[in-house]
Amino acid sequence: MGTFAIGVDLGGTNLRIAAVDGNGKVLEKITTSTEVVRGRDRVIDEMCAAIQQTAVKFRAGRELAGIGIGVPGIIEMQTGMVRESPNLPGWQDYPVREEIETRLRTTVILENDANAAALGESWLGAAAGVEDMCMLTLGTGVGGGVVLNGRVWRGMTGMAGELGHVNVAPDGPRCNCGSHGCLEQFASATAVKRMAVEAVATGKAPELARAMNADPEFSSKVVHQMATQGDEPAREIFRRVGEALGLVLADLVNIFNLPMYVIGGGVASAWDAFAPTMLEKVRANSFVYRATAPAENPRGVQGSSVPDDVLPARRTTVITRALLGSDAGLFGAARLPMILSKGRLPETALKRA
Amino acid sequence: MGTFAIGVDLGGTNLRIAAVDGNGKVLEKITTSTEVVRGRDRVIDEMCAAIQQTAVKFRAGRELAGIGIGVPGIIEMQTGMVRESPNLPGWQDYPVREEIETRLRTTVILENDANAAALGESWLGAAAGVEDMCMLTLGTGVGGGVVLNGRVWRGMTGMAGELGHVNVAPDGPRCNCGSHGCLEQFASATAVKRMAVEAVATGKAPELARAMNADPEFSSKVVHQMATQGDEPAREIFRRVGEALGLVLADLVNIFNLPMYVIGGGVASAWDAFAPTMLEKVRANSFVYRATAPAENPRGVQGSSVPDDVLPARRTTVITRALLGSDAGLFGAARLPMILSKGRLPETALKRA
Numbered sequence: 001m002g003t004f005a006i007g008v009d010l011g012g013t014n015l016r017i018a019a020v021d022g023n024g025k026v027l028e029k030i031t032t033s034t035e036v037v038r039g040r041d042r043v044i045d046e047m048c049a050a051i052q053q054t055a056v057k058f059r060a061g062r063e064l065a066g067i068g069i070g071v072p073g074i075i076e077m078q079t080g081m082v083r084e085s086p087n088l089p090g091w092q093d094y095p096v097r098e099e100i101e102t103r104l105r106t107t108v109i110l111e112n113d114a115n116a117a118a119l120g121e122s123w124l125g126a127a128a129g130v131e132d133m134c135m136l137t138l139g140t141g142v143g144g145g146v147v148l149n150g151r152v153w154r155g156m157t158g159m160a161g162e163l164g165h166v167n168v169a170p171d172g173p174r175c176n177c178g179s180h181g182c183l184e185q186f187a188s189a190t191a192v193k194r195m196a197v198e199a200v201a202t203g204k205a206p207e208l209a210r211a212m213n214a215d216p217e218f219s220s221k222v223v224h225q226m227a228t229q230g231d232e233p234a235r236e237i238f239r240r241v242g243e244a245l246g247l248v249l250a251d252l253v254n255i256f257n258l259p260m261y262v263i264g265g266g267v268a269s270a271w272d273a274f275a276p277t278m279l280e281k282v283r284a285n286s287f288v289y290r291a292t293a294p295a296e297n298p299r300g301v302q303g304s305s306v307p308d309d310v311l312p313a314r315r316t317t318v319i320t321r322a323l324l325g326s327d328a329g330l331f332g333a334a335r336l337p338m339i340l341s342k343g344r345l346p347e348t349a350l351k352r353a
Numbered sequence: 354m355g356t357f358a359i360g361v362d363l364g365g366t367n368l369r370i371a372a373v374d375g376n377g378k379v380l381e382k383i384t385t386s387t388e389v390v391r392g393r394d395r396v397i398d399e400m401c402a403a404i405q406q407t408a409v410k411f412r413a414g415r416e417l418a419g420i421g422i423g424v425p426g427i428i429e430m431q432t433g434m435v436r437e438s439p440n441l442p443g444w445q446d447y448p449v450r451e452e453i454e455t456r457l458r459t460t461v462i463l464e465n466d467a468n469a470a471a472l473g474e475s476w477l478g479a480a481a482g483v484e485d486m487c488m489l490t491l492g493t494g495v496g497g498g499v500v501l502n503g504r505v506w507r508g509m510t511g512m513a514g515e516l517g518h519v520n521v522a523p524d525g526p527r528c529n530c531g532s533h534g535c536l537e538q539f540a541s542a543t544a545v546k547r548m549a550v551e552a553v554a555t556g557k558a559p560e561l562a563r564a565m566n567a568d569p570e571f572s573s574k575v576v577h578q579m580a581t582q583g584d585e586p587a588r589e590i591f592r593r594v595g596e597a598l599g600l601v602l603a604d605l606v607n608i609f610n611l612p613m614y615v616i617g618g619g620v621a622s623a624w625d626a627f628a629p630t631m632l633e634k635v636r637a638n639s640f641v642y643r644a645t646a647p648a649e650n651p652r653g654v655q656g657s658s659v660p661d662d663v664l665p666a667r668r669t670t671v672i673t674r675a676l677l678g679s680d681a682g683l684f685g686a687a688r689l690p691m692i693l694s695k696g697r698l699p700e701t702a703l704k705r706a
């Protein structure tokens with residue numbers, strides 16, 4: 001009898017549930033809207049009902065390995081509480097795990113959504129088969145996840161991997177986290193839009209100004225389109241995105257010396273606009289990168305695929321785009337119950353000899 | 354029959370060898386000068402003779418677990434080559450491990466000296482019993498080491514943990530690594546001295562100028578003495594040290610969420626001069642630190658000892674001074690053969706499913 005797991009991606013706007021088998025094959029995928037306004041109890045009720053339904057459906061022929069849930073926020077692992085979640089207003093200090101487990105009468109594994117996405121990409125995506133990797137998710141904010149030995153590195157309380165808050169410019173724009181100049185302030189969709197507004201304010205970005213006035217839905221995507229069309233102020237914005245990403249990636253390469261760093265999220269679709277500056281910056285700022293970068297062949301660095309045949313001999317640092325899109329978090333969540341988690345609890349970590 | 358290991362700390366000026374048993378008890382410790390000028394073969398010859406002598410001496414009653422050697426430079430693990438070593442001129446691309454193993458007719462484990470120091474502090478020092486920790490060594494340069502699950506995180510090629518080259522100020526002073534504004538440019542003994550020279554050049558640091566003229570051996574220690582005596586320009590220099598350390602520690606807390614971060618090396622003796630600014634900066638820049646910092650009691654944060662009785666209940670981030678001084682690297686080197694290393698080789702890391 002085969003096994004399967006249920007992965008849940010609890011977003012601020014969508015709730016997605018998938019039943020996935022041990023090989024990553026999707027048995028079923030459900031997407032519904034998350035009606036956050038109706039309150040957290042209602043959201044949890046509906047989510048649990050959908051999980052229950054999926055579990056019953058596939059339990060006939062398979063064994064349920066477990067349930068993993070990706071949550072957009074900081075989760076304290078010991079208590080299963082949401083400590084901070086801008087996308088789930090009113091959920092702060094809410095015992096999510098307990099509420100879910102009570103309804104389902106079984107244990108579930110919670111994980112930060114960016115950590116789940118990193119695990120998903122390392123299982124079935126850009127880093128498939130690469131057991132040690134980092135992922136940056138460039139969305140409304142910038143999320144991060146670190147996978148070591150095939151498992152999410154959670155740290156002492158489950159708050160590890162907050163790569164969007166690595167400092168880029170100590171005197172930079174104030175960040176929601178309370179600091180200044182975090183990566184998130186330069187490489188998120190929100191940041192791209194803010195930089196466009198700033199550029200328009202200087203009076204030196206007439207095309208951006210026109211687009212902004214014409215389009216009430218003006219977004220980072222429009223800035224990217226304009227960069228692609230050669231608009232210089234728009235191109236400059238993505239060079240700044242690339243510079244910030246490059247600085248942080250250089251740090252991460254010097255710190256971790258991993259074989260692969262993956263960049264996903266909506267803003268990653270502007271890869272062509274920011275990657276050249278990003279890679280130039282990584283090369284300038286990380287001697288570990290210079291020592292381990294692919295020598296001549298840019299395959300696997302600028303591109304997204306790593307040819308299988310060159311892998312065994314490689315000791316190179318690959319920086320590449322994510323492959324799974326919004327499914328990364330869903331696959332990662334399903335992967336959680338299939339593996340043991342590695343970030344240890346402080347009780348064991350701090351036990352004295 | 355008990356076991357013992359031989360740890361070697363191959364410094365630019367001193368060669369130290371210790372025989373250590375499984376509990377960390379030192380059976381013998383030898384210190385000789387490293388006569389680098391006489392060439393690498395001579396250094397290796399003398400080191401191997403001393404190792405051999407120690408091995409024979411204690412092999413009678415005990416089993417030799419192995420030999421670990423801390424080297425001040427970047428070591429490529431797969432080849433056992435020194436890739437970069439400012440303190441061992443002429444050793445670049447020299448197959449150190451092979452040369453040693455040929456002479457000793459046994460395998461040895463090489464490790465970067467800062468990684469070895471981190472392992473030493475996590476075995477017997479400030480982080481004894483804490484299996485996950487980071488250490489920064491503030492010496493002539495700034496070294497770093499990351500210990501996860503009680504083992505050095507080496508990364509893909511053994512170059513992980515280069516925490517001295519995390520970026521602090523993209524437009525800061527040029528670093529030997531080729532980048533600009535690395536932590537090393539603000540928190541090493543060399544940087545303290547450079548900042549003193551800069552302060553004197555402004556004409557606004559008369560006491561520093563006087564000390565510099567009077568003392569041909571003027572060093573970071575003198576700057577610290579003057580800061581302790583209340584000299585404002587000297588105090589300002591250590592506030593800058595603290596600010597740079599705080600920025601990097603904030604990043605490391607957000608990235609790893611570890612229970613303990615240890616600061617060692619010569620400059621760490623100026624703890625009182627830089628720690629207040631450092632901790633203030635960590636608090637301002639890391640929301641993971643704010644969420645996990647000891648609430649009221651500053652013990653274990655500013656101080657260097659963590660009371661045993663409060664440990665099991667703690668989920669706090671401790672930032673503290675190293676305890677083992679220059680023995681950290683020696684103990685860490687001896688520890689290497691006692692444990693299996695965790696940073697994996699790329700052959701296994703990149704093997705596709």
